[in-house]
Amino acid sequence: MEFKHEIKGQILALRLTGDLIGEDNGAAIIEVVTDALQKKVPICIVDISGLRYINSAGIGVLITILTKFRNKNGEVYLMKPSESVQKLLVITKLNNIFHIVQSESEVIK
Template structure:
């Protein structure tokens, strides 16, 4: 798994590529997120359009991210999942927990207006 992030208009934009399998990067990523939440960044868009595969540990990473933001009164939106990932989100019913949108711009509008 590779990830990158940036902050635009007080929205933490996280991009994943490859396979989200909750490997060693998971703890490092959660630490980065926690640091930004402590800086009063409480909105997050996660671009998963380049994610090929996600396993149960990867789902755990997404839920941990969601929990951290919601515990601070924030929100998380998933952006543009591929067909395989979208099927997994439906099977696990995570599509009922996460808002899913088609673009970063749509995510920012949704997050800022909420």
């Protein structure tokens, strides 16, 4: 899996591509999240449109991101899940925990 990140004002934008299966990238993503929270960034948008697959370790990474932001009164948005990832979110009922959006403009509203 590969990921890119940037801070745009009050938003941390993460773009994940490939397979989110924990591995070493999970720790690197959490490090980026921690740095953003130290800079008082309250919102995280995780673009998951490029994810093909997520396993339980990958779900753990997403939940860790959500927990860290909510503990600081922030919020996490998952953007544009693919059909297979959307099905996984529904099966695991994570669609009830995360805000799922189709564009950044939905978050800015």
